[in-house]
Amino acid sequence: MRIGLVAPPGAGKGTQSARIAAHLGIPHICTGDILRDHVSRGTDTGRKVSHYLDRGDLVPDEILCDTIHQALSDAIAAGGDYILDGMPRTMEQARTIHRVSSELGMAADVVLHLRADDETVTRRMLARAAIEHRSDDTEPAIQRRLALYHEMTEPILAWYAFRGILVTVDATRTAAEVGREILTVLEVLRPVIRNVPEKMRRPVDLTMLHQTAPV
Numbered sequence: 663m664r665i666g667l668v669a670p671p672g673a674g675k676g677t678q679s680a681r682i683a684a685h686l687g688i689p690h691i692c693t694g695d696i697l698r699d700h701v702s703r704g705t706d707t708g709r710k711v712s713h714y715l716d717r718g719d720l721v722p723d724e725i726l727c728d729t730i731h732q733a734l735s736d737a738i739a740a741g742g743d744y745i746l747d748g749m750p751r752t753m754e755q756a757r758t759i760h761r762v763s764s765e766l767g768m769a770a771d772v773v774l775h776l777r778a779d780d781e782t783v784t785r786r787m788l789a790r791a792a793i794e795h796r797s798d799d800t801e802p803a804i805q806r807r808l809a810l811y812h813e814m815t816e817p818i819l820a821w822y823a824f825r826g827i828l829v830t831v832d833a834t835r836t837a838a839e840v841g842r843e844i845l846t847v848l849e850v851l852r853p854v855i856r857n858v859p860e861k862m863r864r865p866v867d868l869t870m871l872h873q874t875a876p877v
């Protein structure tokens with residue numbers, strides 16, 4: 663299965679992607695991890711991107727381009743399936759990935775949207791800062807990352823919904839609850855993905871399941 667992921671920072675992208683990758687036995691391609699690895703190894707790319715990461719800014723596409731091609735080549739070598747975590751972040755990236763991956767016959771079958779409000783994700787990232795010491799889990803960088811998410815990334819969701827491949831889950835619950843729901847929906851969708859053409863599908867919004875009825 664080929665899976666995309668769109669979520670605000672702090673919604674649990676890394677945790678859920680790793681879990682899905684392990685469950686389905688597919689490569690986990692995480693652009694944030696790839697970039698942080700460059701920074702910690704002090705490569706040329708690492709030196710170019712470190713200040714973008716520290717400020718919570720998006721790394722320019724021309725720097726990311728090779729990283730993505732390499733990641734997709736690795737996914738091909740591993741059988742063609744993947745979960746892509748951290749990309750696309752802009753409509754332009756979404757179009758590029760769609761074009762490149764379609765040419766390779768490996769466009770995403772489903773895009774998961776982890777929905778979480780700003781207050782919840784900010785609280786989580788500040789808590790994580792105390793443990794992981796990520797350079798971008800500071801209050802100004804968190805605000806910048808959230809602003810960029812709303813401005814540049816969120817609008818992509820409408821495109822995936824229109825194409826019928828979007829699945830939205832409520833990511834404000836515990837990681838275990840969210841993970842269980844994701845694995846269940848992926849199993850349910852597996853035959854649909856195999857048998858129903860993309861243009862015949864509809865977006866799925868599971869957040870309704872957890873809303874309490876109005877009194």
Ligand code: AMP
Pocket residue numbers: 671693694695697714715718719720721722726747748749750751755798807
């Ligand atoms: P993440 O681990 O997904 O929160 O990403 C951490 C940081 O890596 C982001 O705040 C950006 O600076 C950079 N980054 C990761 N993926 C991308 C992307 N697709 N486009 C631009 N910058 C990215």
